[in-house]
Amino acid sequence: MILYLRTLVFSLIVILLTSAAVNYWFDPFGYFRIRGWSTSELLGDRVWGEARTVKALALPAVQVETLLAGNSRVGYGIDVGDVELKRFLGTAYNAFIPGATSDDVDAYVRFAIRNNVPERLLVGLDFGQFYLTNNAVMPSFLGPANSLVDASDSVLSQISLVLWSTSALKSTRGMVARPADASLNGVGNITVIEESNREVGARASTQDVEKNIFNGWLRSGGKALYSKRLTLFGEILSEVCSKGVEVKLFISPLHVRQLLLIDSMKLHEDFLSWKRDMTEIVEQQRKAACAISLVDFSRVTSFTSESFPPLGDKKSSLEWYWESSHYKPVLGKIVIQRLWKTGGVPQGFGVDLSGEVIDLEISAARDELIQYRDSHPELVKELREVIMQNRALIR
Amino acid sequence: MLFNSYLFLFVFLPLVLAGFFLIGRRLGRLASMAWLLMASVVFYASWEPAYLWLLLASLFFNFVAARWIGYAKWGNQAVMVGAVVGNVLLLLYYKVVIAGLIDSERGVTSAFSTSEDVLIPLAISFITFQQIAFLVDTYRGRLSQAGVLEYCLFIVFFPQLVMGPIVHYRELIPQFRSKNLCVWRWDSVALGLSIFIVGLFKKVVLADGIAPYVDSVYATLFVGQGISPLDAFGVAVGFQLQIYFDFSGYADMAVGLARMFNINLPINFDSPYRAVNRFDFWRRWHISFGAFMRQYLFFPLARSRRLRLGSTGALLVTTFVSGVWHGVGPTFIVWGGIQGLLMVMLHYRGELLGRIGWKGRFALFDPWLSIFFTFCVTGMLGVFFRSRDLEVAFAVFERMYDGILLLTSGAFYSFVFDMKLMTRYDVAQILLMAVVVWGLPSTQRFFKSYWTAIDQRSHVPQYTPKDLLLGASKLRFQPTRSWAIVFALMFFVAIAFMDRTSRFIYFQF
Numbered sequence: 001m002i003l004y005l006r007t008l009v010f011s012l013i014v015i016l017l018t019s020a021a022v023n024y025w026f027d028p029f030g031y032f033r034i035r036g037w038s039t040s041e042l043l044g045d046r047v048w049g050e051a052r053t054v055k056a057l058a059l060p061a062v063q064v065e066t067l068l069a070g071n072s073r074v075g076y077g078i079d080v081g082d083v084e085l086k087r088f089l090g091t092a093y094n095a096f097i098p099g100a101t102s103d104d105v106d107a108y109v110r111f112a113i114r115n116n117v118p119e120r121l122l123v124g125l126d127f128g129q130f131y132l133t134n135n136a137v138m139p140s141f142l143g144p145a146n147s148l149v150d151a152s153d154s155v156l157s158q159i160s161l162v163l164w165s166t167s168a169l170k171s172t173r174g175m176v177a178r179p180a181d182a183s184l185n186g187v188g189n190i191t192v193i194e195e196s197n198r199e200v201g202a203r204a205s206t207q208d209v210e211k212n213i214f215n216g217w218l219r220s221g222g223k224a225l226y227s228k229r230l231t232l233f234g235e236i237l238s239e240v241c242s243k244g245v246e247v248k249l250f251i252s253p254l255h256v257r258q259l260l261l262i263d264s265m266k267l268h269e270d271f272l273s274w275k276r277d278m279t280e281i282v283e284q285q286r287k288a289a290c291a292i293s294l295v296d297f298s299r300v301t302s303f304t305s306e307s308f309p310p311l312g313d314k315k316s317s318l319e320w321y322w323e324s325s326h327y328k329p330v331l332g333k334i335v336i337q338r339l340w341k342t343g344g345v346p347q348g349f350g351v352d353l354s355g356e357v358i359d360l361e362i363s364a365a366r367d368e369l370i371q372y373r374d375s376h377p378e379l380v381k382e383l384r385e386v387i388m389q390n391r392a393l394i395r
Numbered sequence: 396m397l398f399n400s401y402l403f404l405f406v407f408l409p410l411v412l413a414g415f416f417l418i419g420r421r422l423g424r425l426a427s428m429a430w431l432l433m434a435s436v437v438f439y440a441s442w443e444p445a446y447l448w449l450l451l452a453s454l455f456f457n458f459v460a461a462r463w464i465g466y467a468k469w470g471n472q473a474v475m476v477g478a479v480v481g482n483v484l485l486l487l488y489y490k491v492v493i494a495g496l497i498d499s500e501r502g503v504t505s506a507f508s509t510s511e512d513v514l515i516p517l518a519i520s521f522i523t524f525q526q527i528a529f530l531v532d533t534y535r536g537r538l539s540q541a542g543v544l545e546y547c548l549f550i551v552f553f554p555q556l557v558m559g560p561i562v563h564y565r566e567l568i569p570q571f572r573s574k575n576l577c578v579w580r581w582d583s584v585a586l587g588l589s590i591f592i593v594g595l596f597k598k599v600v601l602a603d604g605i606a607p608y609v610d611s612v613y614a615t616l617f618v619g620q621g622i623s624p625l626d627a628f629g630v631a632v633g634f635q636l637q638i639y640f641d642f643s644g645y646a647d648m649a650v651g652l653a654r655m656f657n658i659n660l661p662i663n664f665d666s667p668y669r670a671v672n673r674f675d676f677w678r679r680w681h682i683s684f685g686a687f688m689r690q691y692l693f694f695p696l697a698r699s700r701r702l703r704l705g706s707t708g709a710l711l712v713t714t715f716v717s718g719v720w721h722g723v724g725p726t727f728i729v730w731g732g733i734q735g736l737l738m739v740m741l742h743y744r745g746e747l748l749g750r751i752g753w754k755g756r757f758a759l760f761d762p763w764l765s766i767f768f769t770f771c772v773t774g775m776l777g778v779f780f781r782s783r784d785l786e787v788a789f790a791v792f793e794r795m796y797d798g799i800l801l802l803t804s805g806a807f808y809s810f811v812f813d814m815k816l817m818t819r820y821d822v823a824q825i826l827l828m829a830v831v832v833w834g835l836p837s838t839q840r841f842f843k844s845y846w847t848a849i850d851q852r853s854h855v856p857q858y859t860p861k862d863l864l865l866g867a868s869k870l871r872f873q874p875t876r877s878w879a880i881v882f883a884l885m886f887f888v889a890i891a892f893m894d895r896t897s898r899f900i901y902f903q904f
Contacts, residue, residue, distance in 0.1 A: 004878070005581060007880065008589075011880045011884070
């Protein structure tokens with residue numbers, strides 16, 4: 001029995017070390033990945049894990065005037081390197097996490113402000129961050145995301161964070177066990193999105209994304225988790241405000257296809273109710289003399305209703321969106337301009353939400369969508385068909 | 396903290412195991428039992444510390460009641476009845492009132508939620524059942540003196556705390572009192588670890604592998620979208636396989652973990668999908684629950700002269716209670732009701748068949764045909780069990796009926812290739828699970844030479860058909876190098892698949 005147990009443990013160590021080595025040394029430049037080969041899709045998962053690990057390592061050293069937080073929409077939509085934006089943001093760091101839930105945002109913001117307090121904090125908000133279960137996207141660390149905050153700044157602690165990252169295990173799993181596994185990351189990465197747009201066209205590409213998003217909407221975290229997240233979010237805002245940080249919150253410019261998708265899941269009322277909850281949290285902070293604002297970009301506007309080229313058209317591209325879930329930096333720039341209330345932003349793009357206007361705005365948002373839905377039956381039909389094929393990219 | 400989490404596997408378990416044997420060696424058996432008790436309480440609190448007070452209060456209440464029943468000279472029966480009623484009311488409060496309220500608020504059936512959000516105190520059912528059995532056995536004079544430490548550990552011993560198996564005091568206490576309890580034994584650790592790996596593989600790779608498909612089909616129906624006929628059949632089979640591997644995976648992990656601590660727990664599964672009828676099925680599925688219901692509900696009801704229910708009435712009540720225990724919604728009531736009716740019909744099948752002149756016609760039925768029919772019935776009942784409401788269940792049956800119409804009209808290809816939600820991976824996953832269920836030996840038979848787990852059944856099934864995979868019946872565990880490598884591979888695949896910690900289906904029961 002001793003020999004058996006020794007062999008078992010020894011074999012396990014050998015297998016783990018070998019697979020980890022293969023994981024990190026195979027395809028180091030992402031050559032296969034960006035060409036959409038099945039083996040490259042496996043490594044897509046690694047990119048996410050790595051993105052998070054890099055953030056975890058970088059955040060303690062970040063000393064900026066503006067810290068941005070949010071999910072991939074903020075990540076791929078706001079280019080902090082843009083010279084024009086520097087006028088507003090100053091030095092900035094985009095601490096987005098792909099697929100971030102509000103728990104992730106909480107953890108990363110707390111982690112970032114622990115040592116170096118920025119002048120302002122910009123947070124891109126999405127309903128899914130609060131609504132979806134923790135399992136919608138796996139955390140990059142084995143423990144809860146908050147372990148980041150509890151970790152010390154020592155080198156040892158940093159290394160242990162990297163070692164505890166599940167990314168190695170995840171991608172190895174994909175490599176050895178599920179060769180044709182389409183990763184979630186395949187549609188959350190700009191390189192892959194552009195590649196896909198060129199190969200199958202923007203409409204087919206966005207449909208793939210929407211299938212994935214639909215699967216996400218099936219994973220509700222429940223009311224208890226939602227309430228817990230609201231409370232936590234209020235707490236982090238209080239903490240940030242108490243340090244004298246100016247807070248600018250904005251609801252992402254959701255493309256109307258995404259709004260219709262939410263509507264088809266019978267979640268639009270919950271979405272509107274979430275806006276009300278966000279407004280209430282902001283009002284509470286305002287009462288505590290916090291410099292905070294909330295702007296809603298998710299209304300039906302000429303930007304958010306940009307039409308997609310027909311199926312089969314592989315040449316046309318969209319002006320404002322990568323696909324319906326992610327806006328381009330060119331729109332991100334307008335979002336920032338609107339947040340700073342500079343001139344030149346089309347009327348109606350970005351609505352300031354406050355306690356006084358929330359009822360009115362919710363009612364207007366509801367009417368807008370109903371009107372849009374009724375006047376675009378072909379789009380509703382298309383999305384219904386997309387939903388019916390939702391299994392294609394679930395794994 | 397779940398068994399299938401990195402925290403448990405790489406931090407909690409090694410620490411508890413090392414502490415148990417080190418403390419046992421230095422300070423003795425009682426100290427290591429206290430360590431194990433503390434670890435079990437931490438394990439429980441790691442889920443929801445707010446309910447720890449309830450666990451401690453319940454332990455205190457039942458221990459005091461048992462002492463009264465065991466030692467007092469008057470009021471023993473009244474205290475026993477009062478304590479049992481108290482336990483049942485507590486269970487009803489959480490299962491019916493709290494869970495029911497939250498479910499209606501959420502609009503979903505929480506039992507099958509993939510969220511880690513626990514609604515009712517973890518393991519409340521299993522803790523309550525064990526304590527009821529303890530109280531009744533104490534009243535019947537079957538138990539020796541119970542110490543506080545032994546009693547608490549018997550209830551909260553972490554391998555069996557959350558989802559059973561339901562253990563009896565008389566099964567566990569002699570093992571706690573053994574002088575060899577804290578003696579490090581390589582064979583116990585090696586075997587325990589191997590059995591645990593089998594369970595982990597079943598849960599993480601097999602059960603969790605099919606879960607997204609099953610969830611997506613039911614979620615699609617929930618939002619009012621349609622599914623294909625193939626999906627209707629696929630989800631019925633898929634869910635049965637999912638719940639089996641989910642629960643039996645946990646049972647294997649529990650047996651394996653306990654074995655590492657030199658403790659033998661009862662088995663909970665014995666190839667249930669090779670059962671030839673409903674009675675046989677319930678002798679093989681969730682064995683400890685079946686034994687509990689039989690011993691503490693069915694027999695008292697059947698033998699009661701006052702109630703005059705007879706075995707048929709007792710059977711119907713038992714299956715009804717069993718259904719309601721799983722949930723108070725109409726789907727569970729229908730599920731329990733049909734189970735009861737089928738079992739009563741099976742009980743009287745000789746008489747029923749004789750009346751229509753068919754007696755003896757089915758005697759030559761091939762066992763595999765009976766197994767097939769039994770599994771089909773289990774799958775159909777599983778649709779009620781898994782569906783959020785009757786509307787969803789009937790939508791699945793409707794699509795099944797459409798599928799049968801397609802097949803009978805010769806449109807075979809339309810049926811097979813209408814894969815709306817099912818992907819080729821789901822097909823492969825279901826086939827793999829089917830091979831494990833019907834083609835390979837069960838955990839118990841695979842570890843036969845070294846198996847020491849307890850069997851609570853009074854009637855062990857006489858016959859289990861051989862494994863369908865050629866040569867699989869001869870597969871037996873041996874502590875050789877080649878098996879060690881196989882188990883290391885299984886463990887690696889399991890931890891690599893463990894990318895998201897998913898809880899067990901039976902957690903909410």
